[in-house]
Amino acid sequence: MTSFRWGVLGSGGIAATFTRDLQLTGREVTAVGSRSQGSADAFAERFGIGAAHGSYEALVSDPEVDIVYIATPHPYHAENALLAIAAGKHVLVEKPFTLNAAEAEQVAVAAAEAGVVVLEAMWTRFLPHMARIREIIAAGTLGDVRTVIADHDQKLPSDPNHRLNDPALGGGSLLDLGIYPVSFAVDILGLPERIIAHATLTATGVDRQTALIFEHDGGRQSLLHCALDTRGPVTASIMGTEARIEIDSWWYNPTSFTVIAPDDTVLERYETPDSGVGARGMDFQAAEIERVIAAGESESPLLPLSQTVAIMGVLDAAREQIGLRYPGE
Ligand SMILES: NC(=O)c1ccc[n+]([C@@H]2O[C@H](COP(=O)([O-])OP(=O)(O)OC[C@H]3O[C@@H](n4cnc5c(N)ncnc54)[C@H](OP(=O)(O)O)[C@@H]3O)[C@@H](O)[C@H]2O)c1
Incomplete structure (x- = not known):
């Protein structure tokens, strides 16, 4: 297996669970990025990670990171993914991929233009x-x-x-x-x-x-x-x-x-x-994005970005019926 270096964006609950799975399955987590230096330091110390960045910008600019894993609340997924894509990184984005289909489409377009692999971390697909x-x-x-x-x-x-x-x-x-x-x-x-x-x-x-x-x-x-x-x-x-x-x-x-x-x-x-x-079992989604990158493919056939965008559209349609709009939408 080609070896990839992972960077974790956000230091909350699922960031810890996924980092643990990456490490238990022999993968290298080289960096973590947090909004605060203190949280980055604490996370890095807990998992023995070499680089602790006090901003998401510093994490995505780290040359020792190949794949960025985004583990922030949903309203931030799009802006965080776009940040990582602009820095030329491959990206695994927690579910739901974004807040709505319009944001998902924006991320999919940016990924295609940058030629990087972006995958929704719908881990069940890969089990x-x-x-x-x-x-x-x-x-x-x-x-x-x-x-x-x-x-x-x-x-x-x-x-x-x-x-x-x-x-x-x-x-x-x-x-x-x-x-x-x-x-x-x-x-x-x-x-x-x-x-x-x-x-x-x-x-x-x-x-x-x-x-x-x-x-x-x-x-x-x-x-x-x-x-x-x-x-x-x-x-x-x-x-x-x-x-x-x-x-x-x-x-x-x-x-x-x-x-x-x-x-x-x-x-x-x-x-x-x-x-x-x-x-x-969160390592199976890691294995899939690593396989896609190593094979020189643009996306996973198990969950293409077009389907991720369409699924966000289904959630949009359901939210329209139940009258749930988020601030700024
Ligand atoms: N796959 C799964 O099984 C699974 C399970 C749980 C959650 N998730 C998904 O993962 C994402 C994060 O969930 P979580 O449960 O890990 O959340 P969490 O424990 O609250 O952690 C979210 C992290 O995002 C960062 N963040 C950035 N902006 C924030 C803001 N305005 N408010 C709060 N945190 C902010 C924080 O990290 P810093 O302070 O370090 O920047 C925070 O620790 C969600 O989209 C959720 O759907 C997936």
Whole structure:
């Protein structure tokens, strides 16, 4: 494997989790960048990272960084990605890719013009169980795949100042949690032709819970749900005329699934192999962007930027129906 040097932009929760996975899987994190020197220093010390930058500008200008990983709240993803692209870096951008489709398109255009690889960190796409599911569907085992059902309901902090509840930080369940079932439905059934969205908002004005019905090509359907303050099963099912797949909780993490015939005979039981190093599984998205760069490709066939932009468009359409606009939109 060609070796790449990673730079982490932002020093919060997921930055730490991903950095840990990079290091556990033998990758080199050469730098971290934070809005404050103190946070950069603390993060660098915690993970044994050589360079601690007190600004995002300094991080993206670091010649010892090949790929920048963006781990800031969603409203900052576009400006942070554009900063890294302008510095000639490849970029892995946390989900949701941006706040809306217009921003996503801007980033996609900039990436193409700069000739760098930019990938949405929708890590589920790159997990081994999803690769096996796509094989099973391609082999025709499920027959005509008609329906996807998935939830992503979590019990998260109720503090109104937490980014999840704050409109200024892109709060709400749809963009943070619902993006997983939405991206999953698009992966399995393609982009929806029609969308119905209903939501209940929080006192802070973001979506507390959102229900989505998608109609896809040929009248196929997805039923998706997300919520910020209730713990759901976090399971997913794919129903075809010849069999169904039931993905175990948490379906969007490395997990197991069962392929079941209409008479309930088990056709296959899949268990994700243990990484052996204690990684969460976020390293698979790192492996994919590294593979794309090393192969001289422009984007990942598993999640092309055009699809990332289209998925942001689906979220825009759902937000239009539920009346959720973010400041500045
Ligand atoms: N893939 C996953 O499983 C997963 C899980 C959780 C979150 N995420 C995504 O990752 C992103 C970050 O989420 P998180 O949970 O890591 O958030 P977090 O813990 O709040 O960290 C966000 C970091 O962004 C930086 N930042 C820049 N501008 C900020 C602002 N105005 N307010 C607050 N922080 C700001 C801060 O780093 P500095 O102070 O160092 O600049 C902060 O530590 C979100 O887009 C979220 O959707 C993904």
